[in-house]
Amino acid sequence: MSDQATLETELDTYRERVSKPLIRLFRTYGLGEGRWLALGLVASALAYGSILVTPLVLGTTIDAVFTGEGTYALPLVPGAWLPTEPTAQFWLSATVIGVALAGGALLQWVRGVAMNFFAHGVMYTIRTDAYEKMQRLDMTFFDNKETGEVMSILNNDISNLEVFFDNALGDSVRIGVIVVGITAALLYTNWQLALLTLGAVPLLVAFTWWFVRVIEPRYAAVRSTIGDLNTRIENGLSGIELVKTASTEEYENGRVRGVSRSVFDAQMDVLKLSYFYRPGMELITGAALLATFVVGGLWVFSGPSLFFSGELTTGDFVVFMLLTQRLTGPMAQLSSIVDWYENAKASAKRICGLLDVPVGIRDAPNAVPLEDVAGRLVYDDVRFGYEDGVPVLDGVDFDVEPGETIALVGATGAGKSTVAKLLLRLYDVDDGTIRVDGHDVRDVRVSDLREAIGYVSQDTFLFDGTVAENIRYGHFDASDDEVWEAADAAEAHEFIRELTEGYQTRVGERGVKLSGGQRQRIALARAILQDPAIILLDEATASVDTETEYLIQRSLEELTTERTTVAIAHRLSTIKDADTILALKDGRIVERGTHEELLATDGLYADLWGVQTGEIDDLPEAFVDTITHGPTDGER
Structure with a gap:
């Protein structure tokens, strides 16, 4: 199985288990910012409720002041409080409209500030928690990593949530207030004509339900392809030196073009459906507006027709046209809310999937502190494999007394670096035990263990x-x-x-x-x-020249004095003075002893030494390359 497939299987497993991801994230992170959300929603409701004032006031003013067809009345205002003289009624209407407009603008500002505080506060907390979780994940996760995939989650997906929590929630309240308010106002003004106008609402709901069902998998595909694109770009930038030296710019460009095309196709699948949905919503609401205009207009100048009865004044007709027109825009904007929702839902599943990946390397429930480390190390029948059924270490046993130096040698892939990584608990053994000062490394605090070990890796x-x-x-x-x-x-x-x-x-x-x-x-x-009390050197001089290596070795001698040292080396000259040298082959210790003792046995170590010193020159070329060159990127 490829690394990419392994990662996708791991993340997808936890991603697919996520239920109601947006509700989960809101409960976990949104409630803490609830004061801003409450303020924003209340301000939003009042702001968008204020837009109903102008049509209603204009309607009653037209009928009472200009045409004389009705009585001057304002909703929710007792008639005894209203003036009876037309001029006073006119100026009161103008004042009410002005106050509503100014108040609406102020409330919009409050709404914007509050909703942004809420959305960005949630985004900040989710991003930091997701990054902290990523820091805690085991090395097995990063062995199969796709950096672009994780970057896409930490950036793009969390930004999608911010858009949803800021725009979608506020606009949902706005549409809800407008629809409820306009429905109430239309029914209050003329319930018969209101039924005609509002007949479009069930069609809009059904059309939206269909759109949500069809668009959801397409948004998931968009998020996935964007993750793939980020991974490809990150890989190309990280390996730019190799790309240039290998003259593979066109090859890399082709790979990015291919993934970019997948992103383009996935996005166009979404956009084609979205651009079908939006005009459809506008068509339905526009048809409702046209029907209201035709039926209401005929009613005004020629009386009721069909099953309608009663009188429709000019002011009432104006109210219907203004309110119906204001209903058209918000209903058509449902498409944007659906877009934001589906995008955020797909992103929330990816975020929750990352948060749900289990952490294996952690402190035991009763972890003990590791203090005043002397540096005694014990590997007791240690067995380990990065993949099930593929052993890398098979029964490794050795002891190191405080202040001693032990060296690990062997061909590339023998398992030397894995021995070091297990000591640091970058991985846990499959079987056996590693002890520091008598403590199983799994029983001590991870931070204490790693603070006690100074690690110089071959990959600086x-x-x-x-x-x-x-x-x-x-x-x-x-x-x-x-x-x-x-x-x-x-x-x-x-x-x-x-x-x-x-x-x-x-x-x-x-x-x-x-x-x-x-x-x-x-x-x-x-x-x-x-x-540190323990020094772990994994090819610490692999990238230096001979003169610098000599200087560093001189420094290492001072550094390792009275410290337990584990040294991994391909250049055997750097470890020939070690107290004990272990020769590894296929994950097993096949030889152990001092430099002189191992040379005397005329085994693997002697062969390695002979090749590097030129004393052996008739070994197969592949073997010579393996034991004389430094570790490859896949060295474990």
């Missing part, structure tokens, strides 16, 4: 920041003097001083502005600054 990583920030990483309160001393001990001080801005020089993303050897020395300085 630097953050995009200054040299000083990268050395200080993990020990952020270290003084400048302490940083300089650590760099000096790692033979890095001199080259750092020669950089453009010294310790304040920015190293670029992943440290691309520095050479491999410079990056490795900065990583070593970081470990020295940590001052």
Whole structure:
């Protein structure tokens, strides 16, 4: 199974288990910002309720003041409070309309501020929680990672939620207030004509229900293809050096074009349906407006027809036309709300899926602190595989006394780096036990364990920041003097001083502005600054020249004095003075002893040494390449 398929299976498994994702996220994150939501919804209801004032006031003013067809009356206002003189009635109407317009504008501002505080507050909390959860996920998750997929969740999907919580909720209230208010006003004005006008509502509801059913899987496809596109772009940018040196720009462009086409096709599937839905909604509401205009207009100047009865005044007809017109826009905008809802629902499932991925490497319920570490290590019949049925370590046993140095050697893929990663609890053993000072590493606090171990990996990583920030990483309160001393001990001080801005020089993303050897020395300085009880060196000098390697080895001798050290090496000259050397083959320890003892056995270690020193030159080329070159990206 490919890495991509493995990741998709893992995330999809938890994603498909999610029920009512938007409700779940609202309960978890929205209730904490409920005061802003309540203020926004109340302001929204009042703001959009105020738009009903103008048509109603205009209708009664036309009938009472201009045509004399009716009595001056305002809804919810006792008649005794209203003036009887036409001029006073006119100015009262103008005042009420002005106040409604001004109040509506102020309420819209309150609504906008409150809803944005709510939406962005929810978005902030979800994003930080999702990122914190990602930080806690096991290395098995990242072994199969698609960085673009995770980035899509942390950025695009959470932004979709922000749009939904800000716009969709507010607009849903607006449409609800307008529909209910206009329905009540139309029924109050003339219930017979209102039934004709509102006859479109069931059609609109049925049309919307159909649209939601059809559009939902298409939005899920859009979110998935965008994740694939982000992954492809991220991979291309991360590997830009390889792309250029291999002259594969056109190949990468073709891969991005292919994924981009998938995004285009998925988005067009959504848009084609959306652009069918929106005109359909406008057609239905427009037909209701036209029917109201025709029937109401004939009623005004020629009396009721069909099953209608009674009188329809000019003012009432104006009210119907104004209110029906104002009903058309919100009902047609249901399509946008459905779009936001379906987009947010698909995004919420992806977010919840990420939040639901279980974390295996965590503190035990009664985890004990690991303090005053002496550094005694025990590997007791350790067995481990990254995939079921594919063992990487098979019965590894060894002890290391405090202050001793043990070295692991072997061909690429023998399992050397895996031994180191299990000590750090980047993974947990499948069987057997690893102990530090007599404590099973699974029983102590993970943070204590990792703080006790200084790890220098073969794949040196630097953050995009200054040299000083990268050395200080993990020990952020270290003084400048302490940083300089650590760099000096790692033979890095001199080259750092020669950089453009010294310790304040920015190293670029992943440290691309520095050479491999410079990056490795900065990583070593970081470990020295940590001052750990246990040193874990995974090819710590793999990327440096011979002269620099000699200088670093001299620093390592001082660093490892009286510290337990586990050193993994392909360059055997760097570990020949170790107290014990373990030779691994196919996940098993096949030889152990000192340098001299292993040479005397004339086994695997002796062959490795002979190849590197030139004493053996007749081994198969593939074997020579395996044991003489540094580890590949797939080394475990």
